[in-house]
Amino acid sequence: MRDAQRVAAYGVAVRQGSVLLTRASGRSSTPGLWCLPGGGVEHGEDPRDTVRREVAEETGLRVAVGMDPWVLSDVVDLPGEGTRLHTVRVVYPVTVIGGDVRDEEAGSTDHAEWTPLDQALTRDPMAPFTTRMVKRALAAQNNAGAARPIRNVAVGLVVRDGHVLAEEYPRIDGHHRFLRAIGGGIAFGERAADAVVREFHEELGVAVTHVRLLDVTENLFEIVGEPGHEVVHIFAVASPQLDALPLDGALPVRDADSFVGWHPIERVLADDPPLYPVGAARLAAALHDDTR
Incomplete structure (x- = not known):
């Protein structure tokens, strides 16, 4: 043979x-x-x-x-x-x-x-x-x-001209369309700030030049019938590459069939669509106010 x-x-x-x-x-x-x-x-x-x-x-x-x-x-x-x-x-x-x-x-x-x-x-x-x-x-x-583990997560908020950059998830199994701040899990032994820098590079291929912790929140949720519990470090981040992305532009996420794009902060504050983790929309609005 x-x-x-x-x-x-x-x-x-x-x-x-x-x-x-x-x-x-x-x-x-x-x-x-x-x-x-x-x-x-x-x-x-x-x-x-x-x-x-x-x-x-x-x-x-x-x-x-x-x-x-x-x-x-x-x-x-x-x-x-x-x-x-x-x-x-x-x-x-x-x-x-x-x-x-x-x-x-x-x-x-x-x-x-x-x-x-x-x-x-x-x-x-x-x-x-x-x-x-x-x-x-x-x-x-x-x-x-x-x-069932509690997941430790680091995400970053990029705000520009009244918009926040976020990944969009479609409606699925009765769960409405929603947005999620860019980021992911913190590896064992990794600092949260280092994790958010790594995640932006892995998911979008961009460099982050500034990281500032805004808040630490808990996110309790259920999606497609599965419960989840996250402790989330939310950072303000800056990236010249993302600042150059047009407000009507989109950037593919490397490890998923999805995209990130700019979304009006006024709309995410009204949950149209909602932005997760909980508290991210409020923090994005505060960042926008600080830059006025």
Whole structure:
């Protein structure tokens, strides 16, 4: 047999106790096989871009891709093709940020669904690596009540001409459209001010030249049925690159299918749309008043 190697990337999405699964179509070499959404990494493609592309193609959903993947490996004989195939599978945690589940037409899958975790293992046949990931997700769900973490976050506010720069999230599962200040989680051993500088660079590719702590708030929320608890350091930040962004312009977020843009502070104060974390709109208004 001829040896061959393949790299594939997948997304594991869990919400409200269900996991997103797809079923291989008759066009696939494994028709009827249940699997996580995903597929082969194209030459020169970032695996996280593969996940975004494949999930959209197979399920109709848009996802934000996490940073800490699981890497699995398996070898199977394909006698019909005369190949012994070694597949390296990169599996990312993903969060759905838009779209509605639909089946793929004339593709490698023919069905996509949210399957309750306690029923997912009854889907037969299921790809062995998918079985492993479902078991991992089921164990995490069973332990969630005892070990749900509080997340420490650092975000930055950029204010200009009565506008605040923020990332926009679309309406999803009954949760209305909203904005979020730019930033993310604080790594262990990292200072909050350093975290916000890093996040602006990672998400937008821009340098921050000034950082000033405005407030520390708590953000208790629920989105797509999952509760969250954040302690948020909110900073005023300055960036010449962002100051050069036109008020009607938009900048893509590198690790998500979303954009940041300028939004009138008067409107976010009226929750049209709301700006999170809680207190960010008030602080943006105060920054605007200080610059008058």
